[in-house]
Amino acid sequence: MSMIRLLCAECMKTFLKKRTYLGFLIILVVVPLVEIAMKIEGGRFTEASLRSFHQDFFFIGSLFNGWFVAHQLMNSLWVHIPLLISFVAGDQLAGEATAGTYRLLLIRPVSRTRIFLAKYLTTLAYAIIFVSFLGVFSIGLALLLMGTGDLLVFRGGILVLPASDVAWRFFAAYILAGWSMATIATIAFFFSSFVENAIGPIVATMGVLIVLLIVGVLPGEYFEAIRPYLFTSHLNVWMGLFAEPVDWSDIVRSLAWLGGTSVVFAAAAWAIFVRKDILT
Amino acid sequence: MRTHNLLICLAVFILGGWQLAFAQAARGERILARCEEAYAGIEDYTVDLAATINMERVQIPEMKATLYFKRPDRIHVKSGNFALLPRAGLAMPVTALTARYTAAFEATDSIEGKEVYRLILMARNPQAPVQSMTIWVDPSNHTIVQTTSSPYRGRSVTVKIRHALQEGRFWLPERMTAVFTTTLPDTIDEANDLFAAKPQLQEFRRPPRNGSMEIRYSNYRLNTGLSDELFKTNPE
Numbered sequence: 119m120s121m122i123r124l125l126c127a128e129c130m131k132t133f134l135k136k137r138t139y140l141g142f143l144i145i146l147v148v149v150p151l152v153e154i155a156m157k158i159e160g161g162r163f164t165e166a167s168l169r170s171f172h173q174d175f176f177f178i179g180s181l182f183n184g185w186f187v188a189h190q191l192m193n194s195l196w197v198h199i200p201l202l203i204s205f206v207a208g209d210q211l212a213g214e215a216t217a218g219t220y221r222l223l224l225i226r227p228v229s230r231t232r233i234f235l236a237k238y239l240t241t242l243a244y245a246i247i248f249v250s251f252l253g254v255f256s257i258g259l260a261l262l263l264m265g266t267g268d269l270l271v272f273r274g275g276i277l278v279l280p281a282s283d284v285a286w287r288f289f290a291a292y293i294l295a296g297w298s299m300a301t302i303a304t305i306a307f308f309f310s311s312f313v314e315n316a317i318g319p320i321v322a323t324m325g326v327l328i329v330l331l332i333v334g335v336l337p338g339e340y341f342e343a344i345r346p347y348l349f350t351s352h353l354n355v356w357m358g359l360f361a362e363p364v365d366w367s368d369i370v371r372s373l374a375w376l377g378g379t380s381v382v383f384a385a386a387a388w389a390i391f392v393r394k395d396i397l398t
Numbered sequence: 399m400r401t402h403n404l405l406i407c408l409a410v411f412i413l414g415g416w417q418l419a420f421a422q423a424a425r426g427e428r429i430l431a432r433c434e435e436a437y438a439g440i441e442d443y444t445v446d447l448a449a450t451i452n453m454e455r456v457q458i459p460e461m462k463a464t465l466y467f468k469r470p471d472r473i474h475v476k477s478g479n480f481a482l483l484p485r486a487g488l489a490m491p492v493t494a495l496t497a498r499y500t501a502a503f504e505a506t507d508s509i510e511g512k513e514v515y516r517l518i519l520m521a522r523n524p525q526a527p528v529q530s531m532t533i534w535v536d537p538s539n540h541t542i543v544q545t546t547s548s549p550y551r552g553r554s555v556t557v558k559i560r561h562a563l564q565e566g567r568f569w570l571p572e573r574m575t576a577v578f579t580t581t582l583p584d585t586i587d588e589a590n591d592l593f594a595a596k597p598q599l600q601e602f603r604r605p606p607r608n609g610s611m612e613i614r615y616s617n618y619r620l621n622t623g624l625s626d627e628l629f630k631t632n633p634e
Contacts (some may be wrong), residue, residue: 171482173485173549173550173553174484174485174549174553174578175482175483175484175485176475176481176482176483177464177478177480177481178461178475178479178480178481178482178483179474179477179481180480181480216401267479267480268479268480274455275454275455275456275457276455276456276457276458277456277457277458278457278458278459278480279459280479282458315440326449332494340457342433362457375427
């Protein structure tokens, strides 16, 4: 069986499951809900944020537009997206055990490594498709509802990016977000390799994420010293694109950390999978 | 006898002081009236603005806008993109100043080697947002070259204006710099802030920033008969 056919088979298996679309369904509900609510609220949010300026300046035009809403949504959702991704990634290997199809899968004349690779690539494909869907849907709907304009970014102050300079940043930001979520998917996949129930990997992934995120914001010299080494400190790498000038070296460093984390967890998952004693 | 002399001296002193104050006020009003006369031939004007802001924790690219002015003090600003422009000194309608403030001459100063008059303006309306301001007038062309005011507690704004002759008759702003200073400390520590994940929440709590804004004026169109309709919508 060629690798491509194996990959297609795994993709079909994944994308024929109803739970695969649970994340998409949630996005289809939450994104319009948030964006319509923001549209109804109008620019009150940006007005309030810029209140300290109103005494000295008057404003021409508005910074409340589709780009702003899409950016706010991206800011808010990246904490919740890992959960939706781990629904599917955590089920990749553990799901076979739960369904009792592990043995059936492995008696085919295909090496375990190739099966592992097909499943892992399917997981990554899901993560990337999911993030792309979120990007296209949230940006598309926001621009449709609220139009374009200059982008207001709150990061260490106030930054306004000209409308002509925004689209590429969103495009690149979603690529980087895809890279971040691929790391989350890999961790969920890793946990999936040594349990026989899909709930375990989801809880474990979210547990790791929450613990490390908390450690990452704790004050104190010790925590500050370890912060750069936590992969969670690099998950928001895409935020670096909404700065002026963009610190590319910082972005490359974060991508390397995330890539390294993915490699380590994928290698560990592979080592577990090829040695696994299949009893179901 | 001695008491009598003392009373006379006191009366002369009070009368002299009062006369001096009156003279200073009259001189101030005269100077401001001359400024107003200098703009008497302008009914309206349109000018293109290019504004740059240099303020702490603020990054905004150059903003472009068009300013419409109509006597006595109506202003309308249009911009294709977002722009923020200073409330102080954007257009200096002297007619609005004379209507809103009383002027008193205070001293003669030197700005960039030029002798200028320093006037103190006091609001006629006790409810006016800016109760007093200091202005410096260039007597050579009767233009206001500098102002300082404190629009609210903890904020000081100094506006410097450079003028250029338009249509060979009117001295209108060519470049304006507004410098904003605050005495309130920024107590927000972003490193250890529970709201760090929501940076926009920090902006709610920020005190006014220090910094400056520079506006360049170009392409004046004078007395084109701007319609009143244009001024029905305000910039804000």
